[in-house]
Amino acid sequence: MQDSVGSRLRYAREAKGLSISELSAQVRVREVLLKHIEKDEFDKVGADVYVRGHIRAMAQVLDLSSDELMALYPVSGTGDSPLAEPVLAPDTQVLEIASGFVKQKSDSQSLSASFYKPLENFRSKSSSNWTLLMASTLGIITVIAIGSVVVSALQTPQQVVVKETAQPTPTPVNTKAAQDLTANVPAPGVEVLLKADGNSSWVRATDLNDVELFEGIIKVGQEQRVGSTEGVKLLLGNAGAINLTVNGQTLGKAGGSGEVVRVEFGPEGPVQ
Numbered sequence: 615m616q617d618s619v620g621s622r623l624r625y626a627r628e629a630k631g632l633s634i635s636e637l638s639a640q641v642r643v644r645e646v647l648l649k650h651i652e653k654d655e656f657d658k659v660g661a662d663v664y665v666r667g668h669i670r671a672m673a674q675v676l677d678l679s680s681d682e683l684m685a686l687y688p689v690s691g692t693g694d695s696p697l698a699e700p701v702l703a704p705d706t707q708v709l710e711i712a713s714g715f716v717k718q719k720s721d722s723q724s725l726s727a728s729f730y731k732p733l734e735n736f737r738s739k740s741s742s743n744w745t746l747l748m749a750s751t752l753g754i755i756t757v758i759a760i761g762s763v764v765v766s767a768l769q770t771p772q773q774v775v776v777k778e779t780a781q782p783t784p785t786p787v788n789t790k791a792a793q794d795l796t797a798n799v800p801a802p803g804v805e806v807l808l809k810a811d812g813n814s815s816w817v818r819a820t821d822l823n824d825v826e827l828f829e830g831i832i833k834v835g836q837e838q839r840v841g842s843t844e845g846v847k848l849l850l851g852n853a854g855a856i857n858l859t860v861n862g863q864t865l866g867k868a869g870g871s872g873e874v875v876r877v878e879f880g881p882e883g884p885v886q
């Protein structure tokens with residue numbers, strides 16, 4: 615029988631006395647995908663990075679060398695084709711940022727602006743003359759009013775009355791209430807920032823009750839933020855590609871390149 619990734623995984627599982635469902639529960643991968651992998655039907659599993667992550671997770675549970683399995687893995691993998699770059703249509707509207715404002719421009723808007731420009735210039739000139747006249751009138755009225763107030767103030771003597779200001783009575787601090795408020799402050803929780811550096815990685819994140827927070831591929835330069843009040847559990851398909859920051863503290867990478875790693879973080883930090 616031909617030596618392959620699927621045959622080695624199947625023999626190792628049977629040697630450990632594990633069923634497909636039991637292995638699925640341990641690696642958290644659907645049974646149908648595990649069956650395809652054991653039959654070397656990688657094209658039915660998904661993207662190449664998913665397949666490699668599943669194989670490494672299975673190898674870790676079955677005490678196999680992931681490097682040896684990767685040597686047997688077909689070079690072409692699942693035949694993923696690169697994603698095409700999006701192309702803008704010729705009539706796509708362009709957002710232009712100028713002077714702190716966002717202006718949306720299009721051919722039709724440019725034509726409209728040219729058509730109404732003479733009318734706008736006429737309104738602008740008329741409005742400017744009217745504004746200048748009103749400003750001059752308001753200025754004269756303001757000067758007269760201020761002069762009247764000053765003259766009246768100089769002619770009328772004012773008596774200065776000094777009043778004693780009562781000293782405020784200090785309010786006693788309720789120490790017990792302050793302690794109760796401190797005791798009722800909830801735990802800050804856990805927030806994890808994952809950033810791909812140098813390579814991509816498949817990542818699955820759940821809370822302590824195994825409720826899924828995120829599952830997918832984080833590509834080079836991308837970031838993914840997950841959080842939970844109790845804690846966060848991570849399964850990294852390529853630990854050497856992911857930098858971890860927990861509650862603002864940079865922890866670096868959880869493992870080497872191509873290594874499948876499981877980590878867990880609580881409010882106080884990493885959980886052993």
